[in-house]
Amino acid sequence: MTPNSEPEPDFPRRIYLLVVLTAVLLMAALYAFTAAYHVPRGGQG
Amino acid sequence: MSVTAWIVFGVFLAYVIWDGVRRSARAADLDEYYAGGRRIPWWAAGLSVMATQASAITVIGTTGQGHDGGLSFVQFYFGLPFAMVLLCLFFVPVYRRLPILTVYEYLEGRFNRPTRALASLVFLASRCLALGIVITAPAVVMSAMLELPLETTIVVVGVLTTGYTVFGGVSAVVWTDVKQMAVILGGIVLCFVWLAVDVFSEIGLGGALHAAGVAGKLNAFELVPPSTDLVPRLAGDDSGVRSFWEHKYTFWTGLIGGLFLQLSYFGCDQSQVQRILTNPSANDSRKALLMSAFAKVPMQLVVLAIGVLLWLSHGLQGEPMLYRPDDRARAEASEDREAFAALEQRFEAAQTERRDAMLAVAQAGAEASDELVARYQGAVDEALAVRTEAASTYGARGKREDTNFVFPHWILATLPGPLLGLIVAAIFAAAMSSVDSVLNSLSAATVVDFYLPYVRPRASQREAVRAGRVTTMLWGVVATWTALVMISGSSIIEQVNRVGSYFYGSLLGVFVLGLFFPRVRGWAGFVGLCGGMASVLIVDATLRVEYLWYNVVGVVGVLATALLFALIGGRAVSGSSSPARPG
Numbered sequence: 001m002t003p004n005s006e007p008e009p010d011f012p013r014r015i016y017l018l019v020v021l022t023a024v025l026l027m028a029a030l031y032a033f034t035a036a037y038h039v040p041r042g043g044q045g
Numbered sequence: 046m047s048v049t050a051w052i053v054f055g056v057f058l059a060y061v062i063w064d065g066v067r068r069s070a071r072a073a074d075l076d077e078y079y080a081g082g083r084r085i086p087w088w089a090a091g092l093s094v095m096a097t098q099a100s101a102i103t104v105i106g107t108t109g110q111g112h113d114g115g116l117s118f119v120q121f122y123f124g125l126p127f128a129m130v131l132l133c134l135f136f137v138p139v140y141r142r143l144p145i146l147t148v149y150e151y152l153e154g155r156f157n158r159p160t161r162a163l164a165s166l167v168f169l170a171s172r173c174l175a176l177g178i179v180i181t182a183p184a185v186v187m188s189a190m191l192e193l194p195l196e197t198t199i200v201v202v203g204v205l206t207t208g209y210t211v212f213g214g215v216s217a218v219v220w221t222d223v224k225q226m227a228v229i230l231g232g233i234v235l236c237f238v239w240l241a242v243d244v245f246s247e248i249g250l251g252g253a254l255h256a257a258g259v260a261g262k263l264n265a266f267e268l269v270p271p272s273t274d275l276v277p278r279l280a281g282d283d284s285g286v287r288s289f290w291e292h293k294y295t296f297w298t299g300l301i302g303g304l305f306l307q308l309s310y311f312g313c314d315q316s317q318v319q320r321i322l323t324n325p326s327a328n329d330s331r332k333a334l335l336m337s338a339f340a341k342v343p344m345q346l347v348v349l350a351i352g353v354l355l356w357l358s359h360g361l362q363g364e365p366m367l368y369r370p371d372d373r374a375r376a377e378a379s380e381d382r383e384a385f386a387a388l389e390q391r392f393e394a395a396q397t398e399r400r401d402a403m404l405a406v407a408q409a410g411a412e413a414s415d416e417l418v419a420r421y422q423g424a425v426d427e428a429l430a431v432r433t434e435a436a437s438t439y440g441a442r443g444k445r446e447d448t449n450f451v452f453p454h455w456i457l458a459t460l461p462g463p464l465l466g467l468i469v470a471a472i473f474a475a476a477m478s479s480v481d482s483v484l485n486s487l488s489a490a491t492v493v494d495f496y497l498p499y500v501r502p503r504a505s506q507r508e509a510v511r512a513g514r515v516t517t518m519l520w521g522v523v524a525t526w527t528a529l530v531m532i533s534g535s536s537i538i539e540q541v542n543r544v545g546s547y548f549y550g551s552l553l554g555v556f557v558l559g560l561f562f563p564r565v566r567g568w569a570g571f572v573g574l575c576g577g578m579a580s581v582l583i584v585d586a587t588l589r590v591e592y593l594w595y596n597v598v599g600v601v602g603v604l605a606t607a608l609l610f611a612l613i614g615g616r617a618v619s620g621s622s623s624p625a626r627p628g
Contacts, residue, residue: 008326016130019338023126026342027266027296030119034266037258039418 046191046457046465053466058205058473061224065209065217065481074506078214078513079146079489085219085323091336093222093482094311094320095344098337099229101183101476102449107345108236109448111352112359113429115262117294119349121593122342124304128311129338133331135560136312141327147486147493148318148556155559156570158498163574164555165494167548168315169487173520176483177527182449183476184528189370190453190469199528202473206480207521211514215323215489218481225474230344232471235464236456237347240354247361252407256360259406259418260425262353265346270295278589290590302593309553309596311337316486355455360403366392366435368450376439385439392431399424484524488517547585547592550599551577557600558607569607576606 046054072078110118145151149168153161180202188198209217244253257263274288292298311317311334321330366389367373376385402421406413413421436447456468492512497504504512554577555570565573580602581595590598 008328011133011328011331015335016133019126019130019335022339023123023342027123030265030346031268034116034264037254038263038265039259039261039422040264 046469047462049462050466050469053463054470054473057228057466057470061221061474061477062205062209064224065213065221068213068216068220072212072214072216072510075146075493075509075513077216078510079319079322079485079493081214081216081219081323083323083325085216085320087324087329087332088336089219089223090320090324090329091333092226093219093478094317094333095337095340096222096226096229096475096478097316097320097482098310098341098479099226099344099475100179100479101187101472102179104229104233104348104472104475105183105186105449105452107348108352108355108452109450111262111349112356112451113352113448115257115260115353116265116346116349117267119265119342119346120267120294120296120299121303122307122345123296123299124301125307125341126338127300128304128307129334131308132312132334136556137321137327137330137334139560140318140322141330145322146319147315147489148313148322149315149490149494152555152559152570155566156555157567159568160555160570160574161494162498163571164313164552165315165490167552167574167578169490171548172314172316172483172487173523174527176480176487176520176524177531179479179483180476180524180528181531183472186449186453187469187472187476189450190457196529200525202476202480203521203525203528206477207484207518207525210481210484210521211517214513215319215485218485219320219323221481222478225478228467228471228474229478232468233344233347233351236351236468237354239460240351240358244354244357244361248357248404248407251410253354253357255410255413256403256407256421257353257357259413259421260356260403261422262356267295270297280585280587280589282589288589290588290594293591293593298591298593302591302596305550305553305596305600306593309549313552313556314486314549315490316483319486319489320482352451355451357403358455360396360399363396363400365454366432367439368447368454369440370450372436372440372447376435379439381439385435388431388435388438392428392435395424395428395431399428480524484517484520487520488513491516491520547581547595548578548599550581550596551603552599553596554600554603555607558603562604562608565607565611569611572610573603573607576610577603580606 076082107118140148140151143151143154147165149161149165151161152164180199184195184198184202187193187202188195191198193201209221213221248256254263270289270292272287272289272292274286275290277288277290278285289297321333324330324333365373367376376382379385399421402417402424405417406421409417432447440447453472456465460468492509496512496516497509501508501512551574555574558565558570558573577599581599584590584595584598
């Protein structure tokens with residue numbers, strides 16, 4: 001019942017930055033992709 | 046299904062159950078049974094987190110959603126990576142500093158025992174009913190695929206999953222989830238490649254992109270919502286245009302509403318938090334969560350892309366007007382069959398026109414004339430209109446239900462025996478991997494949050510594990526029974542489940558209160574939680590707002606109520622105590 005009593009090294013902050021950057025880049029890519037190919041109107045079939 | 050497909054499917058099922066049950070010997074105390082002895086590696090917990098979220102209806106329903114609605118649903122997950130980072134920064138360190146087995150134990154130390162009990166009760170009630178849907182929804186489709194009675198399919202999923210979860214505890218859950226996730230991922234990749242080769246060999250990648258784009262299927266990012274009117278309409282008000290708050294899949298709902306939903310799901314729902322309590326250290330828990338942060342959005346994108354590719358494939362090769370086999374049989378046997386035949390003729394004509402126009406658009410690419418685009422879009426709309434009319438006239442449960450049969454229809458009609466067996470196993474795996482995690486977490490909340498503190502505070506470890514196994518079995522029975530009741534489409538249970546899902550934001554709110562408002566203590570947590578749930582119910586009853594925003598309303602409601610209560614003197618009422626544990 002003692003999960004982690006020993007101190008552990010700090011989690012590298014750059015991994016968080018990498019996650020955020022990846023997410024932002026992915027969304028930017030999806031934005032560009034949608035702008036390039038999606039034709040906005042009500043047609044769904 | 047062919048004999049080969051049944052063999053592949055059967056071997057997979059037998060292996061998963063054997064793998065789960067053989068872990069029963071290790072589960073000798075509560076820490077082993079509910080936290081795997083804190084020895085589970087981060088990658089296994091990470092895959093289990095993903096497998097729990099990927100229910101069978103995700104595989105079946107999301108492909109159908111991609112088929113009919115395009116890529117827009119991917120925006121629902123935009124908040125997830127940011128939620129995971131926030132959880133790693135603020136929630137994980139607190140949870141892993143404490144020797145807790147349920148996330149609600151934290152609330153007892155931080156506020157008081159009633160706050161913990163209420164939060165745990167909210168979790169138990171909402172999750173149990175949601176579990177019924179997690180079993181029923183895919184069982185409807187699987188029973189049609191396997192040509193088994195619906196009741197049999199539900200009982201098979203319920204009994205098999207409960208069986209290995211009872212014996213092996215969370216270790217069985219995690220390690221079976223790992224295998225199940227591998228099969229799910231393998232199945233997704235296989236279907237994507239198969240369909241891509243099928244479609245691209247006929248119209249090429251560029252042609253496919255133009256044909257799907259002009260049809261409105263590549264709407265993966267909607268920055269400007271259809272409405273920017275920020276004043277919500279009142280409940281029951283059908284006049285005027287829909288407000289900003291009523292649009293489900295836009296960039297803003299996904300990023301903000303989705304962020305709150307994912308924070309609550311991964312940070313305050315025992316069925317997910319339990320997985321990150323099984324790792325040796327806080328950093329391992331962080332890695333497990335960040336696996337989803339990297340993988341979830343691309344995975345959803347691929348699943349939706351399968352739906353879009355399937356739509357293109359159907360556009361080129363034709364599709365049935367009704368996907369659900371029994372709906373079609375009922376329509377053909379009905380007195381109305383002449384009208385049904387006429388509708389089918391109309392659908393055939395629309396399909397022919399859609400195919401010709403699709404080939405022309407694919408060939409012309411960006412050079413397609415306005416006239417051609419309009420002709421193609423008209424044909425797409427006509428085919429959809431006829432399908433919708435057929436589903437609402439002859440379908441047992443309308444268009445939404447028929448959409449869930451799009452993907453199963455394709456795999457049954459296309460894939461050879463062994464691959465079909467693998468994909469059916471993947472769908473079953475997705476159902477079982479969600480059910481097992483929830484069963485184990487329901488049992489954990491029952492035993493750790495109620496049985497030990499209120500019924501048997503001096504229970505030995507052996508007694509506590511036995512209680513864990515009994516409650517897992519009882520929850521399995523309740524979940525299977527709920528699923529069986531839901532076959533009748535009982536609106537009462539669906540309504541209760543809908544209301545239950547509204548409490549997510551309030552759960553997040555009480556944890557935010559605990560983590561970021563250290564001076565607010567005692568009964569303020571309990572009162573805040575009640576205030577948050579009341580806020581969501583009031584908004585639900587009075588305004589027209591998409592449910593993702595309820596998560597934000599819940600958090601704001603909890604904070605406002607608790608801070609107000611603390612301000613008028615509630616802060617002085619402290620009720621913290623030490624959690625009860627078996628000796």
